[in-house]
Amino acid sequence: MHVSRPRVISQGLVKFYTVEGKENFGLKTSIEVHQVVDPTYQTPEYTAYVIDDVPDWLIALPLDYIADRIGSGEKLETAIKKALGLINVKSSSENIDLAKKVFERWLNGYGAFTPLFLMPDITDIYLRKLDDGLVAHVNHEELGLIRAIIGWEPYELIARRGLKKVVKKVTPNDFDPVGYLFRRFSIRMKTPITTHNPMPDLVDPEYRIRIAVTSDPVGRPTPWVSIRVLPRSPRLITELIRNNVISIDQAALLWLLADYKVPILFVGPMGAGKTTLQNAIAFLLVDRVIALVMDVVELFLPYHRVVLPMLERRAFARGIELIDKVRLINHALRSGADIILVNEARGDEEFRALLEAMTLGHGTITTFHAYDYEDAVTRLKVKGFREAERFLEEAVIVEVGLAKENVKDESGIVRVVHRRRAKAIINADRHLDALVRDHGKDVIDRQLRYRVDFLSKALELNPTPEQLATLLYAFYRDPEAVLAVKPSLEAIESLNRPKLELPSEVSNLDNEALGPEKGPFKEDG
Known part of the structure; x- marks a missing residue:
């Protein structure tokens, strides 16, 4: 799952956050917390919507195709141009740059989950895979346990095959978000998640998250992930x-x-x-x-x-x-x-x-x-x-x-x-x-x-x-x-504190805990 553009259902905006910068790979993402009041008991329910500030056509970006072309030796920009042609999007410099950022976040970060892991004021994230898709909840310091929505409304991709016009719907259920996260955790922390090791405890020091994974055969019938969000700056x-x-x-x-x-x-x-x-x-x-x-x-x-x-x-x-x-x-x-x-x-x-x-x-x-x-x-x-x-x-x-x-x-x-x-x-x-x-x-x-x-x-x-x-x-x-x-x-x-190098306990605490991808994709391999 690479982008998030969900439909918002709201009776009032409660909280608003913006996640951007290097950790979100140059993309801007809004996280809006809305409330809906139960008509019978007049009790509010809160939902956090993760909304990437990108055009909807990026929903249909063929990421696997781009990865295959790069694996065949093509440059990233060339692969993206061909991918944009497949979804009838103009290969302008702006579109190529956006597609490149989305691809790099999917390849090197956690895709559409990246902003959620960087969301302020939360202490825990719970992700479960159910028959009808992904269910996500976050523990908010002020609002308690609330639902988080990551995904998009079904997107219609119109393509031509010869003289025929073909309409294909791209839905979140076309993807396996929990399986994707398991692969990302394994690669970034160099720890296999297998039937032999179905319950690893992992730490990603770059995003300051502690991850408890429960996969098959232990996580039956629903594999799940529990993530503790660690403090990103010391409380004084x-x-x-x-x-x-x-x-x-x-x-x-x-x-x-x-x-x-x-x-x-x-x-x-x-x-x-x-x-x-x-x-x-x-x-x-x-x-x-x-x-x-x-x-x-x-x-x-x-x-x-x-x-x-x-x-x-x-x-x-x-x-x-x-x-x-x-x-x-x-x-x-x-x-x-x-x-x-x-x-x-x-x-x-x-x-x-x-x-x-x-x-x-x-x-x-x-x-x-x-x-x-x-x-x-x-x-x-x-x-x-x-x-x-x-x-x-x-x-x-x-x-x-x-x-x-x-x-x-x-x-x-x-x-x-x-x-x-x-x-x-x-x-x-x-x-x-x-x-x-x-x-x-x-x-x-x-x-x-x-x-x-x-x-x-x-x-x-x-x-x-x-x-x-x-x-x-x-x-x-x-x-x-x-x-x-x-x-x-x-x-x-004016006190002239001695110049200190920031200690490496956050980013280099244990080299075995770090993933191989640090920073943007390099075209020269």
């Missing part, structure tokens, strides 16, 4: 403070503890924002060497001097060795990392490895699914981690809560309001007392006060990630000088 601690997720005093305390390598464990239910808080605290530690241990690319520290990203590898075929988080944590111990970030700890072996890292003097920050401290103890014991209470006593536990509520605004739109907050910080006093014994009360009180004042000033500025990193580098060099200056964006620009 200033944003979380402004949204009442965490207070300035709590953030300053966690920053201080993490800086002194005190182990921190965030616990909370799914979707509470544990990883977001973890990343926001780690973002403040720009002067530390940090190892990122992940099963998916969801920790993002683009402005640190030294970041050591490591990604878990599954053993999906014979001869492919499993590299799990335990091995990665042990490897991080030999890497000279000050702090080891694990995006999520699940099993007893992972917690034992973290406990060893803690005893060897490394800082650790990780997350665990549990509702509170007591629930974490219970779950770890159930998992067979007999030293659960010892681990939790050693770490500072941050309980993160989540409450959801449907709220109807004045226009009748029902929005899902998420209330996330750091409910409690446990064991912090004991670790603060230890720091006071080691460094002196004056030093610790002063460092804590510095951080409270810094966050207060940063909150006034509302900085970008790069601006906050610039302030942090200056803060670590001379905190009193930074705090003495009246906060302003002009003052930040």
Whole structure:
């Protein structure tokens, strides 16, 4: 499926997004969220329509024909000209350019699904193949679970065969969108999706999506794909403070503890924002060497001097060795990392490895699914981690809560309001007392006060990630000088943050996870 031009059914536009640029291969796509009100119960239903800003004739573009001609050695432009002739479209430079962009998105990206994967404000995408075609849903941060429409109305292609005029209808059911996505996932992530490996877990770092595939023979009778959309930019601690997720005093305390390598464990239910808080605290530690241990690319520290990203590898075929988080944590111990970030700890072996890292003097920050401290103890014991209470006593536990509520605004739109907050910080006093014994009360009180004042000033500025990193580098060099200056964006620009290369954890985290097609098609092969 290469383009999307669906018919919109609407009783009101609710949200509007535009996706364009390099990631969408130069094409412009609108994603419109419309509502239809149920006449009986007066409840709104929302649908997202993916609409490519292209002429309808591109629906009939013979992509397989173009691919075959290129495979025979023809240049891309020549193949496109011949393809346009087959569908009675003039071979103007504008039409050739449009067809080239659509073909490249189909060949190198995800076709008409590309804009959906880039859509803002969504956390999950669910795609299923049913008898009557594709069914897609997205989990929207404000509107909840909504239907997504990708496709087009039946398009009539009029062609001539000799003296006869032939009319052919091109419909979305002529294509196998789920099969197409399976092929694209296999090629881009170099992971076969076969009957031997029907349930691979994949990560596309370029689009920042985590993909769970279920294919035949497991996905019967309906193969499906579940996609988690990972954050494309780090959520800053200033944003979380402004949204009442965490207070300035709590953030300053966690920053201080993490800086002194005190182990921190965030616990909370799914979707509470544990990883977001973890990343926001780690973002403040720009002067530390940090190892990122992940099963998916969801920790993002683009402005640190030294970041050591490591990604878990599954053993999906014979001869492919499993590299799990335990091995990665042990490897991080030999890497000279000050702090080891694990995006999520699940099993007893992972917690034992973290406990060893803690005893060897490394800082650790990780997350665990549990509702509170007591629930974490219970779950770890159930998992067979007999030293659960010892681990939790050693770490500072941050309980993160989540409450959801449907709220109807004045226009009748029902929005899902998420209330996330750091409910409690446990064991912090004991670790603060230890720091006071080691460094002196004056030093610790002063460092804590510095951080409270810094966050207060940063909150006034509302900085970008790069601006906050610039302030942090200056803060670590001379905190009193930074705090003495009246906060302003002009003052930040004058600080001359050292030039840093963006770390490669997003695009080059694991070469095995990258597909062979990076960028536009090259005619010379």
